[in-house]
Amino acid sequence: xxxTIARKELLDMTRDGRFRWSAAITLxxxxxxxxxxxxxxxxxxQQHAAAQKATRQQWLxxxxxxxHSAAHYGVxxxxxxxxxxxxxxxxxxxxxxxxxxxxxxQNDFTYRPAQDATAVQRLGELTGATVLQxxxxxxxxxxxxxxxxxxxxxxxxxxLLSLGVRRSxxxxxxxxxxxxxxxxxxxxxxxxxxxxxxxAAENGSFAAxxxxxxxxxxxxLLYFAAFVGISLAVSARAxxxxxxxxxxxxFWILNGLVxxxxxxxxxxxAHPTPSAFEFARRMELALKNxxxxxxxxxxxxxxxxxxxxxxxxxxxxxxLPVNFSGLSLQEGEEYGNLxxxxxxxxxxxxxxxxxxxxxxAALVAPVLAVRxxxxxxxxxxxxxxxxxxxxxxxxRRMIQRTMNNDIAYNPGSRSEDKxxxxxxxxxxWETVPDFRYTAPxxxxxxxxxxxxxxxxxxxxxxxxxxxxxxxxxxxxx
Amino acid sequence: MLTRIMRHDWRLLAAxxxxxxxxxxxxxxxxYGVLNGASWVAFQERTLRAALAEEQERLTxxxxxxxxxxxxxxxxxxxxxxxxxxxxxxxxxxxxxxxxPAPLAPLAIGQSDLLPYYFKVTMSSRQSFLxxxxxxxxxxxxxxxFDLAFVILYLYPxxxxxxxxxxxxxxxxxxxxxxxxxxxxxxxxxxxxKIGTRFLFVLALAAGLxxxxxxxxxxxxxxxxxLVRLGLWMLVVAAYGAFWFALAVLVNAFGGSSATNAVTxxxxxxxxxxLVPSLVxxxxxxxxxxxxxxxxxxxxRVASQEVTARRATVMARYLEDHPELAGADxxxxxxxxxxxxxxxxxxxRRMEPVQEHFNEQIERQQALVDGYRFxxxxxxxxxxxxxxxxxxxxxxxxxxxxxxxxxxxxxxHFQPLTLRNARFTPGGVDGLPRFAFREEPLEAVVRRAATxxxxxxxxxxLIGLWAAQRLRRYPVVG
Numbered sequence: 001x002x003x004t005i006a007r008k009e010l011l012d013m014t015r016d017g018r019f020r021w022s023a024a025i026t027l028x029x030x031x032x033x034x035x036x037x038x039x040x041x042x043x044x045x046q047q048h049a050a051a052q053k054a055t056r057q058q059w060l061x062x063x064x065x066x067x068h069s070a071a072h073y074g075v076x077x078x079x080x081x082x083x084x085x086x087x088x089x090x091x092x093x094x095x096x097x098x099x100x101x102x103x104x105x106q107n108d109f110t111y112r113p114a115q116d117a118t119a120v121q122r123l124g125e126l127t128g129a130t131v132l133q134x135x136x137x138x139x140x141x142x143x144x145x146x147x148x149x150x151x152x153x154x155x156x157x158x159x160l161l162s163l164g165v166r167r168s169x170x171x172x173x174x175x176x177x178x179x180x181x182x183x184x185x186x187x188x189x190x191x192x193x194x195x196x197x198x199x200a201a202e203n204g205s206f207a208a209x210x211x212x213x214x215x216x217x218x219x220x221l222l223y224f225a226a227f228v229g230i231s232l233a234v235s236a237r238a239x240x241x242x243x244x245x246x247x248x249x250x251f252w253i254l255n256g257l258v259x260x261x262x263x264x265x266x267x268x269x270a271h272p273t274p275s276a277f278e279f280a281r282r283m284e285l286a287l288k289n290x291x292x293x294x295x296x297x298x299x300x301x302x303x304x305x306x307x308x309x310x311x312x313x314x315x316x317x318x319x320l321p322v323n324f325s326g327l328s329l330q331e332g333e334e335y336g337n338l339x340x341x342x343x344x345x346x347x348x349x350x351x352x353x354x355x356x357x358x359x360x361a362a363l364v365a366p367v368l369a370v371r372x373x374x375x376x377x378x379x380x381x382x383x384x385x386x387x388x389x390x391x392x393x394x395x396r397r398m399i400q401r402t403m404n405n406d407i408a409y410n411p412g413s414r415s416e417d418k419x420x421x422x423x424x425x426x427x428x429w430e431t432v433p434d435f436r437y438t439a440p441x442x443x444x445x446x447x448x449x450x451x452x453x454x455x456x457x458x459x460x461x462x463x464x465x466x467x468x469x470x471x472x473x474x475x476x477x
Numbered sequence: 478m479l480t481r482i483m484r485h486d487w488r489l490l491a492a493x494x495x496x497x498x499x500x501x502x503x504x505x506x507x508x509y510g511v512l513n514g515a516s517w518v519a520f521q522e523r524t525l526r527a528a529l530a531e532e533q534e535r536l537t538x539x540x541x542x543x544x545x546x547x548x549x550x551x552x553x554x555x556x557x558x559x560x561x562x563x564x565x566x567x568x569x570x571x572x573x574x575x576x577x578p579a580p581l582a583p584l585a586i587g588q589s590d591l592l593p594y595y596f597k598v599t600m601s602s603r604q605s606f607l608x609x610x611x612x613x614x615x616x617x618x619x620x621x622x623f624d625l626a627f628v629i630l631y632l633y634p635x636x637x638x639x640x641x642x643x644x645x646x647x648x649x650x651x652x653x654x655x656x657x658x659x660x661x662x663x664x665x666x667x668x669x670x671k672i673g674t675r676f677l678f679v680l681a682l683a684a685g686l687x688x689x690x691x692x693x694x695x696x697x698x699x700x701x702x703x704l705v706r707l708g709l710w711m712l713v714v715a716a717y718g719a720f721w722f723a724l725a726v727l728v729n730a731f732g733g734s735s736a737t738n739a740v741t742x743x744x745x746x747x748x749x750x751x752l753v754p755s756l757v758x759x760x761x762x763x764x765x766x767x768x769x770x771x772x773x774x775x776x777x778r779v780a781s782q783e784v785t786a787r788r789a790t791v792m793a794r795y796l797e798d799h800p801e802l803a804g805a806d807x808x809x810x811x812x813x814x815x816x817x818x819x820x821x822x823x824x825x826r827r828m829e830p831v832q833e834h835f836n837e838q839i840e841r842q843q844a845l846v847d848g849y850r851f852x853x854x855x856x857x858x859x860x861x862x863x864x865x866x867x868x869x870x871x872x873x874x875x876x877x878x879x880x881x882x883x884x885x886x887x888x889x890h891f892q893p894l895t896l897r898n899a900r901f902t903p904g905g906v907d908g909l910p911r912f913a914f915r916e917e918p919l920e921a922v923v924r925r926a927a928t929x930x931x932x933x934x935x936x937x938x939l940i941g942l943w944a945a946q947r948l949r950r951y952p953v954v955g
Contacts, residue, residue, distance in 0.1 A: 018740075029752075036759055051771045073782070076774060093593070093616035096608075096775055103932070110608040111770040112591065114618065116839055117845045119588055119863055119870065122621055123630075123754035130755070138747070141738075187727060233570060243735055249743065261623035265513060268617065274822065275524040276612045277595075349612050358616060382615055445622060458804055 005173025006147045006180065011144060013181045017425065025187050026139050030131045037086035038196040041157060044245045048078040048097070056434055064425045067403035068329060074102035075435070076397070077392035082379030082439055083201040083209045084216065084414065087193060088129035090380025093117070099389070104332070106340040128193065129374050132220050133367050134256045136182070137227045139411065141248040143181060144231035147473065149241035157438065158476050171232060171471035178228050190217065211442045212377045213241045219453075222460045223370040229463025236470035259365035267354035272423075273347065286339040300335070301328050317475035324421075326408025340393070348386050359451040362459070369456040375447045383448050387440055395435050398477055402432055483677075490674060495639065500678075503628070503636050503685055510625040511690030514583035517622070518694070521578050521594055528573045528595055538571055540903040562901045565815055566600040566891030569903075574598050574912040576876040579867020580703035581710065583694035584687065585626035587815045587868030591618060594876075598884050599911070600891050602824055606776060609878075625687060629714055630855055631750060633683055634721045640675045640741045641725030643735035644668065645951070650735060655954050664948045668726055676722050683718065685713045702919045706865045709926045713865065716933035717858045724942040729811040730947035742891060753853040761846040768838045773831060780827040784820055797817035802896060812933065818892045820936045825888075843870065861929030864922060869919030871925070872948050875917050883912045 013019045045089040055076045062070055078098045085092060096109025114121060124130060124159050151157040160170065197213060231248055238244035274282070289300075308320060308327065317324045355372070362369035375381035404427055407413050446453065490496050495847040501707045542559035558564050575595040582589065593609040621627065645668060648654040658664060691698070691707065698704060715755060724745060727737050767928070793816060796803045804810040863869040890910050 027769070033491050036763075040762075047771050049767055051775055052776055055778070058782060062782070073785075074843070076778070078771060091619050094615035094618040096610070097770060106865055108610070110610070112610065113767075113770075115591055115786060116767045117758075118843050120754050120846065120850065121758055122588070123855065123859060124758070126755035126759050134751070177641075179634070234555070242739070245736075245739070253635070258623070261627065262622040264614075264617040264620050265616070265623060273612050273614065275520065276610065277528050277531075281527075292630070345611070354614050383662075420709055 002169040002173035002176065005165075005170060006176035009147075009177025011173055012178050013177065014184075018144060019181065022139055022142060023181070025136050026131065027189060029126065029130060029135065029186075031192055032088065033128045033131050034189070034193055034196050035158060036126065037089065038200050041081055041083065041086040041200050043097065044079045050081060051076070051078045052435065056334035057434070060426060060429050062429060064423050066422055067406050067424050067428060068103065070424075070429065071103040071400055071403040074100060074396070076100055077388075077395070077435060079388060080384070080437060080439070082212075083197050083205055084212050084378040085380050086196055086200055087127070088374045088378035088380055089125065089127050089215065090129075090378055091361060091377035091382055091385065093125075094378050095382075095385050099392055101136040101392060101399065106336075106344060106393055106396070109385075110246045128370070130380075133223075133371060133374070134183075136224060137256070137367075139185075139251055140178065140182065140224060140227045141231055141245075141252055143178050144174070144228060145235055145245045145248050147178075148236040149231055149238055152158070152475070152477060153241060155418045155477075157474070161474070161476060163286075167471045167474055168468070170474075171236075175228055175232060175438070175467070179225075180226060185437035196306070209437075212379075212445070213380070215442060215446070216374060216377045219370055219373045219456060222456050223366060226366050226456070226459040226463040229460070229465075233470040236467070236474055245422055255365040255367050259361060259368060260371070263358045263361035263368055265367070267357035270357050271350050271353040273354075275352050279343065279347065283339055283343050287336055300331070304328055304331050313414050323408050323413045325408075326404050326406070326413065330401065330408065333397070333404065337397060351382055351386075356451065359449070359455065362452060362455040366456060366459040367455040369452040369459065372452045373449050373456065376449050377442070379439060379445075381448075384440065384445070391437050392435070399432055403428075434461060478671070479670050482667060483661070483674045486671045486674045487678075490640075490678070498680075498737065499636050500682055501620075501640055503509050503632065503682060506623075506628045506632055507625060507690055508628075509687040510623055510628045511583060511687075511694050513622060514624045515694035516584055517624075518562050518578045518582045518587050519591070521582075525573075525575045525577060525595060528575065532571075532573055536570060536906050537826060538910070539565060543901070543903055553769075560900050562891060562894035562905075563600075563814065564889070565901045566895065567907070568599065570885075570906065570909060571597050571599045571913060572909065574876075574880045574914075576914050579706075579872065579916070580697045580700040581691065581706050581866045583625070583696055583867055584691055584710065584868075585868050586622045586624040587626065587863035587866060588870055588873065589868035590622060591905055592870065592873045596880050598880065598887055600821065600888055601827055602821070603881065603884055604828060612918075615904065620676045625690060628864070629683065629687075629717065629862065630859055633679075633714075633718065634746055634750065634855075636676075636723040637679055638725060638739075638746060641672070641722055642728070642739045644671050644725060645729040646735040646738050649794070649953070655682050658953055662951070664951050665767065665945055668729070668944075668948055672722050672726055676718065680715050682720055682808060684950070685941055687714065688710070696762065702916065702922070703921060705923065706867075709848035709923065709930075710862065710865045712930060713858060713861045713926065713933070715855060716930050716937065720854045720940070723944060725939045727940050727947070728946040730944045730951060731931065732952050749853045750855045754856055757849045757852055757856065761842070761849060762918055765842040765845045767842055768835055770835075773835050776831045777828050780831070781824060783826065784824045788816065788820055791823045792816050792819045795822075799896075814895045814898045818895050821888075821892075836894070840874070854933050854936060857929050857932040861926050861933075862877050864925055864929075867916075869897065871921075878915065880912070880915065886910045 004373055045164065055078075056271060059070075059073075059075045062073060065073075069163045078099050079092075079095070081092070093114040094112055096115065097111050099109045148157065151160070162165070197209055201209055215443065230251065234247050234251075235241075235244045238247060304327065305317065305324065308322070308324065309317070312320050312322075314320060358368055362372075372381065376383070404422065410422075410424075498802075539559040542551070542553070544558055546558060547629060551557070555561055556564050556568070559569055573595050578589070578594075589610070589612060593607075593611065596606050596609050599606060643650075645664070647656065648657065657667060685708065688707070696703070696707075698707065725738075725742060728741050730747075731740070795815060796808075799815075800812060803814055847860065850860050860869070864871055887910055893899075
């Protein structure tokens with residue numbers, strides 16, 4: 001029975017000019033967004049890969065210099081993009097594209113792409129994610145707001161129920177009809193998306209991206225199902241189709257436009273972050289009390305000196321079998337690393353807590369749950385940016401250690417007064433391996449977004465239950 | 478006649494729940510938006526105060542540091558010695574160039590959450606201090622802020638459409654339209670009267686609440702140009718509202734039912750406020766792509782490496798150009814100072830063209846994209862509102878221009894001192910160049926706002942004329 005109802009609903013919808021137009025526009029926008037996302041991904045990832053190679057070449061071709069000078073020159077790390085970012089650009093426009101891995105400093109990522117764009121960008125970007133999160137639910141609302149309300153107004157609902165049609169069949173049939181109508185839109189889009197992904201991904205990353213894409217598909221389907229359920233429930237309960245439309249549009253605006261901003265305000269109020277000035281100041285004060293590798297007179301450098309003199313049982317630095325500057329530089333780095341870990345750790349922890357608030361706000365707005373899952377799976381959320389920043393920082397520390405250990409332990413740099421005129425060349429630079437980054441797996445991503453997962457599933461179940469109950473107590477007129 | 482229609486219509490409107498519910502919603506959202514704007518401005522002001530206090534402390538510390546070092550109480554290494562001009566200009570005495578929030582900044586957060594508002598200027602290259610991003614969770618930057626500008630751009634049109642979608646259609650459906658028009662009154666006058674009531678009400682609400690909000694948020698209306706900006710702000714809000722009212726009348730004039738009108742107007746709102754801006758974004762990126770920052774980083778790295786590698790040559794050439802600095806043996810009398818200044822100048826000489834080229838390309842792209850804004854009143858209004866509140870890229874670029882000048886003045890002050898290896902004295906602290914932000918001349922802001930107003934009023938007028946023409950052929954019955 002409900003297949004018949006579904007078929008009738010589908011026929012109604014596809015014959016309706018309004019559905020055809022809105023579906024065509026939505027499909028056009030979705031395909032356009034995917035195409036643009038693909039082109040953008042290809043361009044940026046090529047650029048960053050080339051830049052990463054170039055910075056490696058610059059490192060190797062530094063020529064002859066003191067290892068500590070090489071450490072100061074450093075390398076740059078350029079943020080890689082994942083293929084699925086063609087669907088959801090996430091926070092990428094708002095985080096820096098590159099960071100300088102130099103001595104004594106953990107630098108932040110600089111040059112946020114959004115700073116070079118105009119203010120129009122803040123009004124909304126056309127990405128696959130915005131179409132799926134904002135426009136498809138609107139389409140669902142337009143398709144289902146008068147599912148029951150119009151039938152009631154036209155009098156056909158009374159006729160249907162007098163025929164003995166089960167209310168559950170009616171609800172299920174209408175839901176299925178909408179689902180198939182949406183499928184006419186989503187199936188081609190998904191096919192194009194997978195093709196774009198295959199074209200975009202290179203050397204094996206397609207296979208790695210497929211599970212992410214599959215999960216993304218599942219979560220968007222749950223989101224759409226929640227909207228279908230809510231719309232059917234409201235349509236069944238509302239006094240008239242006009243009231244149903246206004247309520248659903250109000251919910252759509254609250255969900256898509258208002259709640260993301262209110263969630264940001266709640267997160268900032270609950271877990272405020274320090275200003276950049278305050279953050280830098282605290283780190284500077286903490287570092288001052290440490291070892292300044294360049295300044296042999298700082299207190300902790302003095303302590304290190306005494307320790308080494310005792311350890312090697314000599315009474316002058318020049319008699320040490322190791323180079324004091326190298327060791328003092330590394331000691332300075334180690335202390336600095338502790339400071340950076342504490343401060344950046346605190347900051348990133350605050351960001352994580354803010355994310356929790358965003359995810360919890362999905363209790364009111366399901367889009368926040370699907371947004372965070374979508375960004376996570378596309379590799380464009382903050383945790384994955386922090387993961388890359390962590391890997392880059394570990395690489396920086398490895399470079400510093402290698403350079404400082406060479407100064408400290410290499411027989412050629414034994415005496416103190418040759419410390420900063422001691423020169424090395426390619427052979428040392430090449431001992432530093434190239435920077436290789438492996439993106440985290442799908443289970444890591446999902447484990448970061450458990451709350452969103454739970455709330456999205458909750459919304460879908462709630463919506464289905466609401467639709468069920470609303471149709472059980474269906475008013476006939 | 479018109480005032481009679483308006484009075485009567487007001488009585489009808491005021492009796493309905495819709496008007497008060499919608500007004501309450503608008504009032505609450507405006508209040509919340511202004512609160513958000515005010516707290517962001519307060520945060521910026523706190524940060525700037527803290528920065529300037531730290532600078533004062535550091536500069537006083539230089540004076541005492543000089544005394545301590547002279548007395549032998551401390552023996553700082555050369556790069557931290559307050560008696561070394563190089564150390565002061567490069568690190569110890571660096572000053573902040575700050576851009577305080579504009580008087581109307583609480584009204585629109587605009588781009589100010591993304592663009593820096595202070596820089597720490599040093600003797601080193603400009604590029605070393607120009608990335609001064611504020612700490613903010615990028616998800617918040619992505620979602621945008623709930624400020625008054627958001628309410629005006631997105632929710633205010635919805636309020637207008639909610640009040641105007643069934644302007645004429647309701648009367649027609651109730652059957653009273655035919656009766657009213659059998660009196661000696663034209664449909665145009667009737668429509669104008671009804672629109673007039675609603676327009677005045679909504680405008681009074683929006684403008685009045687904005688003003689109240691601005692005052693509560695502590696906007697400094699006594700600042701030069703603040704009242705002009707506020708006046709222009711009200712005009713932009715009025716013009717934007719007029720556009721949406723004209724649109725409502727037009728859609729009504731086609732003779733459809735209330736429900737059809739509602740859906741059509743909602744569709745137009747969606748198109749103009751959400752879709753057109755994102756399509757403009759897409760077109761801007763495709764047709765006027767921004768040059769790559771990554772390439773810029775690479776060029777600068779190459780320049781810096783070349784200068785370091787050829788340091789000896791650079792220094793030799795500098796001594797040739799400035800023979801007064803060479804000693805009897807042909808080498809520099811003050812090798813460290815000459816090397817520092819020579820390499821810095823060479824580095825600047827190489828990096829400036831790269832930076833300038835990049836800036837030019839960006840500005841050109843932004844100017845072209847600004848031209849596209851006339852495709853949607855929402856973009857025109859956004860640009861005007863952000864500009865009047867002083868949180869747009871225009872004010873930021875004006876600030877960066879002044880910072881560049883200040884940086885050059887800073888370098889001009891310290892490079893001669895470094896070359897001579899002049900001793901830095903406590904008196905030198907008071908002679909340090911100071912930065913004072915100068916606002917853009919008001920004419921520039923007014924000119925841009927006027928263009929924005931034209932961009933809103935011209936479509937409004939055209940739509941109004943079209944609506945008037947259609948109303949003449951309105952099917953009053955059937």
